[in-house]
Structure formats: C-alpha cells, structure tokens
Amino acid sequence: PEYIAKSFYPSDLFRQTGLQAVGSRPRRIKPAKKSKGREPQETLTTELFVLGPKDAFRSWERSLPAWVSGTHLAEDMVTIEEIAAPTARDKIKGPLPKSKDAVFEVVLHTDQLFGETEALPAFQKYVRSLGIDQKFDKRFYAGGLCFLELEAPVALADEIATFTIVRALREMPRLRILRPAFRTSGVPSQSLTLPTKPALDPSIKTAIFDGGLPATHPLGPWSTAIDGPHVGASHPELLKHGLQVTSALLFGPLDPTKPVPVPYSNVDHYRVLDMTPGQNPHELYEVLERIDTVLNNTDYDFVNLSLGPSLSIEDDDVHAWTAVLDERFSQADTLATIAVGNNGEGDAAMGFNRIQVPADCVNALAIGAADSPDTPWQRAAYSAVGPGRSPGLVKPDFVEFGGSMQRPFLVVAEGGVSKLDPTGGTSFAAPSTLRLGTGIRAHFGHNLNLLAVRTLLVHSIEASEIPHNEVGWGRLARNIDDIVLCEDDMIRVIYQGKISPAKYIRAMVPMPDSELSGMVEITATLCYKCNTDPHHPGNYTRAGLQATFRPHDEKFKKDDQVHPNTKSFFGDPGLGAGEDELRRDAWKWENCLHASRRLNAKSLSRPSFDIHYNARLEGRSFSPAEQLPYALAVTVRARKIADLYDQIVRKYATVLEPIRPVVDIPVRT
Incomplete structure (x- = not known):
C-alpha cells in the first residue's frame, strides 16, 4: 500500500520476468509490515493482474535467491505485498x-x-x-x-x-424497468397550448435513446422518431416513457400557470427497446449495440440516456455499458446526460441504493432528482446516491427537479390533443438538465464548446448543505439567465483550450484596478474529458489536471522563490475520503473539480490558477502525444463594488473576449 503511486510501478520487474500487466483493481488489505515501525492497519492498495507463460513464473521463483539488494529488481520486489493466483470463485x-x-x-x-x-x-x-x-x-x-x-x-x-x-x-444484468418512480392519482389531466414556433436553433443535433414515440402525439414539430438498428416491435409502456422523456428534454417540467417555452433544439428519438425490460436476458447487449452503432456513425452535440442496466456500480470493476460509452464520449465533442436510477430507497448496507450503471461514466453528467423546483428542496427519496468510483467520486454530478408525490413532474401526454401528464423519476431530471445545456449552446452558438457548456452547468449549480453523496455539487440552476447573465457586482469568465502533457497554463482571475474591500467570493470549476482504462478501475482516468491557486502575486515564502505562494482551493469535497484515498492522489485524477472560497480582499492581488497536466497509462507514468481539452469557469463576486463587472470589462478589454449571444432567448426580468 505504500508503493501505489505511478512512480513506483514495477516496470523493471515485469520486463525482467517476462510478465505483462493486463489489469488491476482496488483492494483493501492489512500489510504484514509498515515503514518506520508503525503499526499496520487495513488500507487501500492496488492489486495487479499479470499474465505470462508458466515457465516465466517458474523462472522468477528460481532466480529470486540470486537477486541483490539495491538493484532495480530488488527495489521493485519490495513494493509487492502478496502474490497469488485468482480462483474461479474470486x-x-x-x-x-x-x-x-x-x-x-x-x-x-x-x-x-x-x-x-x-x-x-x-x-x-x-x-x-x-x-x-x-x-x-x-x-x-x-x-x-x-x-x-x-x-x-x-x-x-x-x-x-x-x-x-x-x-x-x-x-447478465437486466435493464431497468422504465416506469415512473411513483404512481400519481387524483391529478386532473389539464389541456395546454404548445408553442407554434420552430426550435430556436435547428442546427443543434440532439439524440434520445429510449422506448420510442407513440403513433399519435403532439411533439412532431420538434421530434423525429427513428427505429434503432435491428429493433423489434414496440411496447405501449415504453412508448409512453419515451414520449415523457422527449417532453422533458423539449420543455422541461411544465407549469400549467405559465406558457410552454419554445424548445431550444429539435431531437432525434431512437427507439432502442422492443419489449418490457427484464423479460429478455439478451436485451442488455442488444440495446448497448444499438446505441453504440448510432454514436459510432452519427455525430451528436447532446445525448440523453434514461435507461441502463439494473445494476449498482462496483468499485473494483467497470461494466461494459460504462466502458463502451465512456470511450465514445471521450472521443467526441458531445455532452451526455445519464439518469442515475430510481433505486435510492434500496438497501444502503448492501449498496443497492448506489447509482446505477452507466451513471459512473466520467465523460458524461450523471443526474439525480430533487423533490421540488422551488425552495426548500432535497434529494427525492427514490434518487440513487453516490459516491461514484474513484476517480469519479462526485456522482451524481448534481440533481435537477424530477418530481415527487406532492409535486409531480408534468409532461405532455400522448394522443392527438395536448394535455398534461404527471410522472416522476431521474428519467426526467436527466433530459431536463440536457435542455438547459442545449439552451446555452443555442444562446452562444459555437463560441463555447460542449465541454465549456458542461463546465457552466456544474459551475452555476445551487449549492446546498445536503451531503455530496446525495446531491453531488448541488441543484441545477433554475433558469438559463442564472447561467448566462452577470449581476453588476460579479463577473464570470471561461477559459477553454488544450494543454500539453507536463505543461502549465496560468489562468488569471480577473480583478479591477480599484482597491478591493471586504470579502470577495471566488468560484471555480475545472472540467476535462479524457481516455479511460476500464481494466484498471482504480486508475480509471488517464489524465489529471492540478489547479494550483496563487492568491497574491507579491507574496513569497522564500527570497529565491520563482512563483507566488499557493493556497488550497480545490480539495476534498466532503465525501468522507480517508487518508488512504488522499494518498492515492484521488483528487488529482478527478475530471470535474468545483469549489467556492470567500477571501479577504486584502489577501488578493492578481490571483491566478496554474493548471498542470499529469498523464498516466494503466496506472504507470505516460507521456501522450496529444493535447488534453479543458474548460475552466471562474466567477468573482465583490458585493461592496457595485460596478465590478464594468470595471473588469474595461480593464481587460484587449485580453478577455466577450461571448456574445447568437440568438435572442427570453430571460427573466
């Protein structure tokens, strides 16, 4: 356990013995000894799977007595606690x-x-x-x-x-049963008037993979029903679920007291289910194959998945759905939302209430459900909880209103007449979140890439005292204007680009020329996409970005110090990670970091974030040739400076580029 950093990887040992490491997984053990005479305690380590001919193992055993202390082979050997062959029952x-x-x-x-x-x-x-x-x-x-x-x-x-x-x-796990998380009764079916205008930005390509759309429904102007590859006959329950998910993506939760909003984008709805989930033991791979075929052949900006295996995630193994989808999403500029599942009331001791596959994808947003769109709110009881796997601990990423018995999620009902239909579940929180993402893209166009859109969604969440393992970073912003508008005493900037391995980028935190007073709140969110190693779940992400905060450019601890002093900014988000997690560099490899800090104005002078790119492959050191895309959002708020926004815009007129809307979107007044 004391030798699990990537710098201790026993490369010389494997090279000399002729063995190949083909995978790994996290494992808790109590080592026989600990350095410096300390008492051994159970802790987290890495178990490696190695493959080779039997003769290689026999040769290794015979040669051990001749190994000399101080050599590379001997140094590698002492990093190993135990050697054993896995049994069938393992x-x-x-x-x-x-x-x-x-x-x-x-x-x-x-x-x-x-x-x-x-x-x-x-x-x-x-x-x-x-x-x-x-x-x-x-x-x-x-x-x-x-x-x-x-x-x-x-x-x-x-x-x-x-x-x-x-x-x-x-x-073989079965698919989740696509039914509402609860049954509503006594809710009258109200008629509603749908908009007559086309989608605000028809160029946005959005896809839903679900149960299909019924023959008669009122969403035709904005949706296209497509049968997935080799899909069989449809099922009424699945068609109803598909319509409800599509309504959530186009309009969000409907409010009978307000006009129905114009959709931000059109949607292609792929029917990938052809019978009631759970009846066909072969359906899990059939459905994944249909989804993978579409994603492999068609580029989509936005994708929603409100389905998946009825299987809570495991720390020591990555499921096929997660591995395949993470690989697809890492290679495309696509923003995907995935429902975490409605098993939140399952047995916590057995882990049956934990987020379900593939919500542990690190290259997608995992969305849980809140019980109300208003205040106060909390996690809906049915919404699955985290944490996710490490890396990827903060799962769900955040929650969105998904409905409750007291406040159901209202969608468009099937049939030729537009009526309201009450429902609820994480199946609707996920597409409702994606709708806001399409709104940001419609508003700003291609000025922001989709990684920046994802970063803004996380950055603008409504924080809460509710534990992160229940609601992630918080609740999604209520309106698009909460994301795209700045008040007079605040400013929000977006950095987006690529960074080379082992390189640093300095991102300045904008500050006015006038002297600050009082407390200043700085909020920052850093996101990136990366390739993954599903055969090494404990070292799942191949890239890590370290963001070092330097609050004051004139403060140095030593005279010969090159860069200003640092201050902790991103850190343990409160998931109860122990010392062993921190020793594994868990936060260094998290591909979504978010934090807010209140700082005394006098402690700030040209503050900045230094971003450093670390890379690894299968848990060992690695230097890839390609650059890593990243996005960083920073918000500064100083309540005692009423015109902070104007001051900073004037100061950085030749440095910061204003992101101008490409379409007009009605905002709250």
Whole structure:
C-alpha cells in the first residue's frame, strides 16, 4: 500500500520476468509490515493482474535467491505485498441463478487485436470442450477488456471462470424497468397550448435513446422518431416513457400557470427497446449495440440516456455499458446526460441504493432528482446516491427537479390533443438538465464548446448543505439567465483550450484596478474529458489536471522563490475520503473539480490558477502525444463594488473576449 503511486510501478520487474500487466483493481488489505515501525492497519492498495507463460513464473521463483539488494529488481520486489493466483470463485460476481441455464456476462483480459487473433479463439475452443458451442456474436471491446455474452449451464460457471484470462463472470444484468418512480392519482389531466414556433436553433443535433414515440402525439414539430438498428416491435409502456422523456428534454417540467417555452433544439428519438425490460436476458447487449452503432456513425452535440442496466456500480470493476460509452464520449465533442436510477430507497448496507450503471461514466453528467423546483428542496427519496468510483467520486454530478408525490413532474401526454401528464423519476431530471445545456449552446452558438457548456452547468449549480453523496455539487440552476447573465457586482469568465502533457497554463482571475474591500467570493470549476482504462478501475482516468491557486502575486515564502505562494482551493469535497484515498492522489485524477472560497480582499492581488497536466497509462507514468481539452469557469463576486463587472470589462478589454449571444432567448426580468 505504500508503493501505489505511478512512480513506483514495477516496470523493471515485469520486463525482467517476462510478465505483462493486463489489469488491476482496488483492494483493501492489512500489510504484514509498515515503514518506520508503525503499526499496520487495513488500507487501500492496488492489486495487479499479470499474465505470462508458466515457465516465466517458474523462472522468477528460481532466480529470486540470486537477486541483490539495491538493484532495480530488488527495489521493485519490495513494493509487492502478496502474490497469488485468482480462483474461479474470486471471479464470479454476485449469486448464481437457480435455473439450469443462464445468460452470463463474461469479462476477459484482452484488447481487440489480441482478442480477435488469439484470446477469443482459445476461449471458444475451451468452452466447446465443456459442451458449449457459441459464436460470441455479442461482444464489446473497451481498453484492455472484452465483454461478451455467453449462454451456458449454471453448473459450468466455475469451470468457465477457471479459464486464465477471465476477469469476471456474472449473470447478465437486466435493464431497468422504465416506469415512473411513483404512481400519481387524483391529478386532473389539464389541456395546454404548445408553442407554434420552430426550435430556436435547428442546427443543434440532439439524440434520445429510449422506448420510442407513440403513433399519435403532439411533439412532431420538434421530434423525429427513428427505429434503432435491428429493433423489434414496440411496447405501449415504453412508448409512453419515451414520449415523457422527449417532453422533458423539449420543455422541461411544465407549469400549467405559465406558457410552454419554445424548445431550444429539435431531437432525434431512437427507439432502442422492443419489449418490457427484464423479460429478455439478451436485451442488455442488444440495446448497448444499438446505441453504440448510432454514436459510432452519427455525430451528436447532446445525448440523453434514461435507461441502463439494473445494476449498482462496483468499485473494483467497470461494466461494459460504462466502458463502451465512456470511450465514445471521450472521443467526441458531445455532452451526455445519464439518469442515475430510481433505486435510492434500496438497501444502503448492501449498496443497492448506489447509482446505477452507466451513471459512473466520467465523460458524461450523471443526474439525480430533487423533490421540488422551488425552495426548500432535497434529494427525492427514490434518487440513487453516490459516491461514484474513484476517480469519479462526485456522482451524481448534481440533481435537477424530477418530481415527487406532492409535486409531480408534468409532461405532455400522448394522443392527438395536448394535455398534461404527471410522472416522476431521474428519467426526467436527466433530459431536463440536457435542455438547459442545449439552451446555452443555442444562446452562444459555437463560441463555447460542449465541454465549456458542461463546465457552466456544474459551475452555476445551487449549492446546498445536503451531503455530496446525495446531491453531488448541488441543484441545477433554475433558469438559463442564472447561467448566462452577470449581476453588476460579479463577473464570470471561461477559459477553454488544450494543454500539453507536463505543461502549465496560468489562468488569471480577473480583478479591477480599484482597491478591493471586504470579502470577495471566488468560484471555480475545472472540467476535462479524457481516455479511460476500464481494466484498471482504480486508475480509471488517464489524465489529471492540478489547479494550483496563487492568491497574491507579491507574496513569497522564500527570497529565491520563482512563483507566488499557493493556497488550497480545490480539495476534498466532503465525501468522507480517508487518508488512504488522499494518498492515492484521488483528487488529482478527478475530471470535474468545483469549489467556492470567500477571501479577504486584502489577501488578493492578481490571483491566478496554474493548471498542470499529469498523464498516466494503466496506472504507470505516460507521456501522450496529444493535447488534453479543458474548460475552466471562474466567477468573482465583490458585493461592496457595485460596478465590478464594468470595471473588469474595461480593464481587460484587449485580453478577455466577450461571448456574445447568437440568438435572442427570453430571460427573466
């Protein structure tokens, strides 16, 4: 456990022994000894999976007595606490079904090249020797893992798991049942008048993957129904859910006392479900394949997923849905929202109330539900809770109104006449969030990339004293004007660009020329997208940005110091992480950081953030050739300076570029 930083990776040991590290996972152990004579305690470490011929392991064992202290090999050897071969039972996840036959999800340690040429043919030959003859048509590769579907007798599970490169075997999870989180009664169906205008920005490409749209509905002017690849017959319950999700994305929660807003964008609704979830054991991979095919062939600006496996996330394994979608979203300028699930009232001790796959995607926003759009508010009881996996601890990212028994989420009902339909669930909080994202893009156009849009959504949240594992960073801003407008005593700036590995970028925090007084509040949000290593869940993100805050450009601790003193800004967001988490550099590899600090005005002089790009690959040091896209939002508020905005705009007239709206959007007055 004392040697888990990427600088301690035992590269020389693996090179000398002829072994290859093919994966890892977090594991808690109590080491035999601890340095400096301290008492050993249970703590978090990294368990490595290594692969090689049997002769390599035997040769390693024979050569050990000849190793000399002080050599690289000996130094690598002392970083290892324990060596053991995984058993079949170690690989089997969860209880096995009681039926005679079952559909399993098998995870193999292999990438696509080795998998297609050697690993899969060998595994296929092995399972055939057990009497199982399958073509492995449904399979996905992500990072160094292959996820495949296997129908087999339950009695053979141990023998299947015995195959060397099997990392995990579980009964294939079922899809979440797409029904409201609660049932409403006694709510009259009110008629409403939908807008007659087209979407504010028809050029925005938005997609929903859900249950489809019914034959008769009033959302035709702004929505296009598309059948996903190889989808079967539709189902009435799924069509109703799909319509409700589409209504939430186009209009948000409807208010019968106010006019229905004009949608910011049109939407393509892909029907990827063809029967009631949970009835077909093969549907999980079928649905993922339909989604992946669309994302691989069509570029979308915004994507919403209000579906996924009925499976809470695990710390030591990444599911196929998360691995595949994270890889897709890391490679495209797409903003995706994912519902965290309605299992928030599940058994907390067993982790059954934790966010559901794929809400643990680090390259997408995981959205939970609040019980009210007004104040006061709290997490809706049904909304799944965090934390997420580390990295990716702050999940959900934030919450949005999703409805409650007292205040249902109102959507457009099916049929030829426009009426209200009450519902509720994280399924509607997620598209309602995406709607606000499309509004920012419609307002500013391509002046802001979609990573900056994501950053603004997090940056503008309504903070709360509710624990982060329940509501993430807080609740989504109520209106678009809360995001795009600045009051007279504040200013908000956006930095967006790319940074090279091991390089620094200095982002100045704008300040006026006049002398400040009183307290100044600085809020900052830093987001980036990155490639992932699903076969190394404890080292899942390949990139880390460290933002060092320097509040005063004239304060130095030492005479020969090059850069001004630093002050803590981003840190533990209060998720109860222990010392072992901090030692693992957990916050260095989080791809979304957000914090607010109140500082005495006298302590500030040309403050700045120095942003440094660290990279790793499979948990070890790495220097990629490509640059990393990032976005940083900074808001400064000084309540004693009534014209702070004007002063800063004048001062930085040749430095900061005002982001001008490209379309007019009605804002609150």
